[in-house]
Amino acid sequence: METPYVLIDLEKLQANIDAMAAFARRHGVKLRPHIKAHKLPQIARRQAAAGAEGITVAKLSEAEVFFAAGFADILVAYPLIGEDKMARVRALLAKGCKLSLLVDSEAGAQQLSRLAAAEEARVYVKVDSGLGRCGLPPGPKLERFVAWLCRLPRLNFRGLLTHAGHAYGCPDPGLVAQVGRKEGEMMVAAADSLRRQGIPVAEVSIGSTPTATWGGQVAGVTEVRPGNYVFYDAVQVALGVATPEQCSLKVVATVVSRPAPGRAIIDAGAKVLALDQGAHGSGAVRGYGLLEQPSWQLVRLSEEHGILEGTDLPNVGDRVSIIPNHACPVLNLAERVWTSTAEQWPVAARGRVW
Amino acid sequence: METPYVLIDLEKLQANIDAMAAFARRHGVKLRPHIKAHKLPQIARRQAAAGAEGITVAKLSEAEVFFAAGFADILVAYPLIGEDKMARVRALLAKGCKLSLLVDSEAGAQQLSRLAAAEEARVYVKVDSGLGRCGLPPGPKLERFVAWLCRLPRLNFRGLLTHAGHAYGCPDPGLVAQVGRKEGEMMVAAADSLRRQGIPVAEVSIGSTPTATWGGQVAGVTEVRPGNYVFYDAVQVALGVATPEQCSLKVVATVVSRPAPGRAIIDAGAKVLALDQGAHGSGAVRGYGLLEQPSWQLVRLSEEHGILEGTDLPNVGDRVSIIPNHACPVLNLAERVWTSTAEQWPVAARGRVW
Incomplete structure (x- = not known):
């Protein structure tokens, strides 16, 4: 994948x-x-x-x-x-x-x-x-x-x-x-x-x-x-509604650049993770998703780049998983999703806004 | 349309x-x-x-x-x-x-x-x-x-x-x-x-x-x-790079609710307009787009709702046009766009993030 x-x-x-x-x-x-x-x-x-x-x-x-x-x-x-x-x-x-x-x-x-x-x-x-x-x-x-x-x-x-x-x-x-x-x-x-x-x-x-x-x-x-x-997501975790372990949806990304010691760039940006930091403008969370490693923070998103800061950052080519802040727009951005049994599902009602 | x-x-x-x-x-x-x-x-x-x-x-x-x-x-x-x-x-x-x-x-x-x-x-x-x-x-x-x-x-x-x-x-x-x-x-x-x-x-x-x-x-x-x-957009206008008149892309929405005197709800939310308020997290603008009427402000977006506040608000059924904050993600969210000559163009490279 x-x-x-x-x-x-x-x-x-x-x-x-x-x-x-x-x-x-x-x-x-x-x-x-x-x-x-x-x-x-x-x-x-x-x-x-x-x-x-x-x-x-x-x-x-x-x-x-x-x-x-x-x-x-x-x-x-x-x-x-x-x-x-x-x-x-x-x-x-x-x-x-x-x-x-x-x-x-x-x-x-x-x-x-x-x-x-x-x-x-x-x-x-x-x-x-x-x-x-x-x-x-x-x-x-x-x-x-x-x-x-x-x-x-x-x-x-x-x-x-x-x-x-x-x-x-x-x-x-x-x-x-x-x-x-x-x-x-x-x-x-x-x-x-x-x-x-x-x-x-x-x-x-x-x-x-x-x-x-x-x-x-x-x-x-x-x-x-x-x-x-x-799915639950990072916003639900912040509200105490779910634990990270209950979150069933993740975005998997690759580190594509390590331009500075404290910075890694991943190939998932706002076009994958969305810019939500809480529903209805609530600002419930900081950053742009939960990472497995607590010392890593996804501090900024461009459209195609996620900017990861922290210590012991992953290397170019490594993969990282992110629990998104808000799962709903992530599905709206994706053409398809993969399941843990390696099935591929097209997101049938993606983008149906009319 | x-x-x-x-x-x-x-x-x-x-x-x-x-x-x-x-x-x-x-x-x-x-x-x-x-x-x-x-x-x-x-x-x-x-x-x-x-x-x-x-x-x-x-x-x-x-x-x-x-x-x-x-x-x-x-x-x-x-x-x-x-x-x-x-x-x-x-x-x-x-x-x-x-x-x-x-x-x-x-x-x-x-x-x-x-x-x-x-x-x-x-x-x-x-x-x-x-x-x-x-x-x-x-x-x-x-x-x-x-x-x-x-x-x-x-x-x-x-x-x-x-x-x-x-x-x-x-x-x-x-x-x-x-x-x-x-x-x-x-x-x-x-x-x-x-x-x-x-x-x-x-x-x-x-x-x-x-x-x-x-x-x-x-x-x-x-x-x-x-x-x-x-296209230009509201962020470019805020930076002085373009005038609103130069912006070639708009979102057209309908007022679907007038629940309170100072509030109108339109049928375009974050799934159409995106949540950007400036590229790379710059926060260049407030609100979620430029409206024709300066007394109206698009203050909040849910996924499917835009919350318009102000005076002399439009009525249920009226249409409004919005210059989005950031045109690029708007195209990434849309299945198709319409032109002023009533052509319909599918957004061929929409969602191509891999």
Whole structure:
């Protein structure tokens, strides 16, 4: 295998998949994993075999790839806007895809309501549980929006959905747990408030790898949507969510230059490892990945170069493995990945952003 | 065209190509553009038509794509290490590719020297002109290395090569000019010193879009290798190298959510715009791209979301255009780009990192 390449340890991968599936079973929540982490039907099939019910995707183009690969129960956890997107929603529904969609705006809800009755889509409303991205915060405005939406024709309101991505900004595991519990409690309270107004809320769906195992324990939460847990990465390690030993994905690179005593250059840069230093700009970690040798630091990335500093550095021609800061973009950059059993998997839903 | 997508303004592109070609002609230097910026044979052909002589690539896989697309004179400006890479070098040479390679280590030079005489490759030695990445700084160590290398069999030493990427860390245009002039002068001095020892130095090659037009004016520099100039981007604007009006590449996105008065969410995130805020970690800019409206700021990127803050924000369904911070990774993330004449170009050398 020529460097740089992405290597997946299938034993560790399976252990991560099994552990999250066991958590979901133990707490009676549905596990609907987000495939944005891996973009690989091969991994989604392992998740399904372990007990996952359906998948989550971010973009419609990812739904199209996974529907073609045999996945029928798909939640697009992203507000779809535009007639071009609606035409593709119709096409997926017509082919028998059990599609769930997300709204957080009147314009978005009205578009979905114009889908024909025969093509009825299940709709989740996005709640902002603190990340400050999409969604409405719990409260009267959210309740008025859901009540209004339920009066629109042809919309099958299923429930509330959130992603507590602000957990990635937490400097210690205790705070991550707190954010996770709060995420679950806030969502259950919002659902109960709607129910008191006579609005049935079938699903209370929460997300994120750091918070899923905390929010998923809150009674009333029905669904968890972690994604990254199949791999984990240096950011999850920094948050105390995983150990380096649990990380199932590595980048393998070759030392191509030793221009100075304290500096080695590897052939994996930002085009392989990505520049992430924490999700949502959280800056959870320093440097650009975890190395086996604690005296080595990947201090800088150019597009094609990784700049390694430290003592006892490897020589030209040596190979090094890096646990990336954020595994998800690494898969998005790679054409293919290698497994520990020397299989080669093309990253089927790589770059599906539309 | 469905959003998010990458749009290239062909008139601006051509003007940028023509201006750099005119500079090279005026100063009598060869222009060997780096294709890492665009990865598109369609653009490299326009560069050749305007007078470029050969191309520069970073990785051997890029050389393979461009050789297949009809480009024969290719400089791989990257230290190639490993027998697998050497086998591919041999294959390219055997097919008639006029390949130039780069070395900065004894191990690298010895590998190249083991290539058969019939497959003789032209070799540049990498000089570190201040970036602190690959290469040897000018001085006795560099001179000893070149003298040693010239005694190896079957190596055709052509000259010295550098990339003054530290220009990206300069806060003002005056400093960029200074770095560029210094880059040229330092390289010419290093070449002259080798010549005084009886070593012929045919090429003095310098790089980078910010410095090419400064270093390229220094007498004795023979070749410039800018790449980004075909597009320019927000980092080049921040450095004073280009105006926003000269930027020929934009990302077009749709507003998908307006969850709060001062916040709009667009459907282009880090998977489209990349997280760069300056080359080589320079942090030259704030935010994640230039918007038409000065009251809007792209303050944060998730993988699929861009978080826009400001006043008079656009509405759900509106489209916005963004000049990315760094155009090169945007092309590396995109499957295809659209041109202002509604052509669709697949990004032929996207993701070629091996």
